Amino acid sequence: MAVLNEEQQMLKDMAADWARERMPVTALRSLYDHGGGGRADSIGYDPEAWAEMAQMGWTGILAPQDHGGSDFGYLSLGLILEEMGKTLAASPLLSSALVAVSALRMGGDDAQQARWLPGLADGSVIGTLALDEGPHHAPERLALAATPSGDGWTLSGIKRPVQDGMVAHLAIVAAHTSGAPGVRDGITLFLVDTAAPGLTRTPLDQIDARLPATFTFDKVIVSPDAVLGEVGQGADLLDALRDRAAVGIAAEMLGSASQAFDTILDYLRTRVQFGAIIGSFQALQHRAACLFGELQLTRSAVELALVAIDEGDTALPALASLAKATAGDTLHAISSQMVQLHGGIGMTHEHDAGLYLKRARVAEQCYGSTAWHRERWARLNGY
Amino acid sequence: MVESEAIDEQAFRLEARAWLKANFPPSLAHVPGLIxxxxxxxxxxxxxxQLWRQRMADKGWGVPNWASRYGGADLTSLHGKIIGEELTAIGGFNPIRSYGTMMLGPTLLEYGNEAQKLEHLPFIASHERRWCQGFSEPGAGSDLASLQTRCTDMGDHWLVNGQKIWTSGADQADWCFAIVRTDTSRKQGGISFLLIDMASEGIEARPIVLISGSTHFCEVFFNDVKVPKGNLVGQVNQGWTIAKRLLQFERNSLSEVKADITPLSPLAHEYLGTDALGRIDSPDLRARMVHNAMRHEAYMATVHRFAQEAKNGGPSNGVSTLKNLWSGIIQERSELLVELMGANGLGWAGDAYGEAEREAARALLHSKAFSIYGGSFEVQNNITAKHTLGLPG
Incomplete structure (x- = not known):
């Protein structure tokens, strides 16, 4: 555990209590039940719970105080995301309170901040990043085109998957205003109202019961004041944004992995076979001891990256990739072992193990897979 | 309060920097202290x-947080950390560091009586007395408490008979801290902790040749060795408790070895070449090197985090976890280093191989010991499972 100040410790305790009482894993089951046919009207999150999160100030943790936020920093928001990860609490907190708010803080001008930040901070507006276009996170290949039209721009192309895309009001859309895919020059970020004419959103029925979307842009017209940062110079801002998003999801993954591990331990301490508690078998003890070690590496890497953001550490790109890749490896292993060590019951829809496994595989792909981040770390370190 | 501490810290840093600059012999810069x-x-x-050792001994900075009457400098561990950092910055090393400072010293500070502390600690603090650790026996490896070396009360002295093994540097040591059996009716409860002068009659230390060619480890035979009564630390039959504490210090020192791990990437480019995109031209080996390097970075962050938590009174039960992570990561790195050198990394001797190449081969062989000594990988996992994770015994 990182060294927390009093406010951070209170925030963490509050988030842990709230997640346990208000958003236990059963809340995810009631949201969307893949084992029981599913709710046709699912929107991937619980608006009443979201309102409570906003009420507690979580949506405004990264927003400046003069725009209705508390400016508590990334470590604080990371603590909450970790607690949400423990119970698989589904909400747009990461997409909106971390990614969208970060985008406006880092790239928004006064007018843009005044227009969007108060709503994002009080939870009445949900924001998200529309970046990926194909099966893999590949920002270097983004192709969505923005062509000049009048004094603004026309966007055409596809974004998929867009996290929390069906409920977002605001999308930060990465497009090429010039230059070809694969070239950093010419990337521009746009603030797009998801109600804009020509933008069609289609839900993606994903294994983890979240509801990302495919965004189809058919000549969507945006005004010049929708440009975040400089025209054609958005690549650096996009990198900084992706680093923060990757660290945010890594914090959530740390929470999921530590809860999955605790659930494994509970089972090892109580399940009896061959007349013995199975946790007394050395093969299982050693597997648990090794997973515990991986969990320690993950906590260290995630906390290091969160603090690096707050302190403006220039090593953030490598540290963000370290955090995401380490969390990816660990959650992958622990979620698989959660099923394995529970045996048959772990394969049933009734047991929570499957829900952790499904969320794990989705989170592993979000904002860059383990492989993508390892490759990036390698490049940054001269391998 | 915080501010004045911060100023004190900075002032001490400057003081340490100046003293080290004036006293550390430049000829020793970047020479590994381990040799x-x-x-x-x-x-x-x-x-x-020898000059460097004497200066540090006089200054008390080899063990800065020990009391000055024991040869330390009455400083805090924060001061010690600063001295260490400033030393690293000039490519220096602590010439006092030894089994004495890492293992026996901290144990004597907790369990020794004043006479024992005064007799031994100053010589540890000046590194004038080399110590070896008489723990393992042929029949007591991972199951250390089954040790059989007998220690009999002869009234005015103890009489020791038996054999120890894997005793590092026993052939060069002045003294030995050993655990011996004082009661055969109980296992852990029949063990005592004894300080033995290696010059005593009846002791023979024989070096063992290892797969790496090293003769660092010895077997030690005790044949009717007389030991003064005052050399028993703590109470009779309390030795297992003391030994376990000492083993914690040992694991701690093993896992905290910073051992400036230089990145493998420059060497890998040199031996394997670079592809058109600037990457090491061996995708599989490159991927494994990157994975290992990232684990090492996360491991170093974990060492740091555990130290922080311990300072803040948090959980510090992680020594076994750290030791296993460390041995695994370093062993893998040793393999990768040889693998990237290819056939050149497989030389035993001779000018056909560079010095670094020969060292890489020896280091790979030596690294296999990391998951055996100081409590094997398996024993550490047993400890983690039972004591940290609360799984049934």
Missing amino acids: FQGDRHTAEANADY
Whole structure:
């Protein structure tokens, strides 16, 4: 555990209590039940719970105080995301309170901040990043085109998957205003109202019961004041944004992995076979001891990256990739072992193990897979 | 309060920097301190090393947080950390570091009586007395508490008979801290902790040749060895408790070895070449090197985090976890280093191989010991499972 100040410790305790009482894993089951046919009207999150999160100030943790936020920093928001990860609490907190708010803080001008930040901070507006276009996170290949039209721009192309895309009001859309895919020059970020004419959103029925979307842009017209940062110079801002998003999801993954591990331990301490508690078998003890070690590496890497953001550490790109890749490896292993060590019951829809496994595989792909981040770390370190 | 501490810290840093600059012999810069720690003859033959050792001994900075009457400098561990950092910054090393400072010293501070502390700690603090650790026996490896070396109360002295093995540097040691059996009716409860002068009659230390060619480890035979009554630390039959504490210090020192791990990437480019995109031209090996390097970075962050938590009174039960992570990561790195050198990394001796190449081969062989000594990988996992994770015994 990182060294927390009093406010951070209170925030963490509050988030842990709230997640346990208000958003236990059963809340995810009631949201969307893949084992029981599913709710046709699912929107991937619980608006009443979201309102409570906003009420507690979580949506405004990264927003400046003069725009209705508390400016508590990334470590604080990371603590909450970790607690949400423990119970698989589904909400747009990461997409909106971390990614969208970060985008406006880092790239928004006064007018843009005044227009969007108060709503994002009080939870009445949900924001998200529309970046990926194909099966893999590949920002270097983004192709969505923005062509000049009048004094603004026309966007055409596809974004998929867009996290929390069906409920977002605001999308930060990465497009090429010039230059070809694969070239950093010419990337521009746009603030797009998801109600804009020509933008069609289609839900993606994903294994983890979240509801990302495919965004189809058919000549969507945006005004010049929708440009975040400089025209054609958005690549650096996009990198900084992706680093923060990757660290945010890594914090959530740390929470999921530590809860999955605790659930494994509970089972090892109580399940009896061959007349013995199975946790007394050395093969299982050693597997648990090794997973515990991986969990320690993950906590260290995630906390290091969160603090690096707050302190403006220039090593953030490598540290963000370290955090995401380490969390990816660990959650992958622990979620698989959660099923394995529970045996048959772990394969049933009734047991929570499957829900952790499904969320794990989705989170592993979000904002860059383990492989993508390892490759990036390698490049940054001269391998 | 915080501010004045911060100023004090900065002032001490400058003081340490100036003193080290004035006193650390430049000829020793970037020389690994382990070569002196590991070999008495190398240490005695090097005049600059002896000068450096004496200066640090006089200053008390080899063990800065020990009391000055024991040869320390009455400083805090924060001061010690600063001295260490400033030393690293000039490519220096602590010439006092030894089994004495890492293992026996901290144990004596907790369990020794005043006479024992005064007799031994100053000589540890000056590194004038080399110590070896008489723990393992042929029949007591991972199951250490089954040790059989007998220690009999002869009224005015103890009489020791038996055999120890894997005793590092026993052939060069002045003294030995050993655990011995004082009661055969109980296992853990029949063990005592004894300090034995290696010059005593009846002791023979024989070096063992290892797969790496090293003769660092010895077997030690005790044949009717007389030991003064005052050399028993703590109470009779309390030795297992003391030994477990000492093993914690040992694991701690093993896992905290910073051992400036240089990245493998420059060497890998040199031996394997670079592809058109600037990457090491061996995708599979490159991927494994990157994975290992990232684990090492996360491991170092974990060492740091555990130290922080311990300072803040948090959980510090992670020594076994750290030791296993460390041995696994370093062993893998040793393999990768040889693998990237290819056939050149497989030389035993001769000018056909560079010095670094020969060292890489020896280091790979030596690294296999990391998951055996100081409590094997399996024993550490047993400890983690039972004590940290609360799984049933």
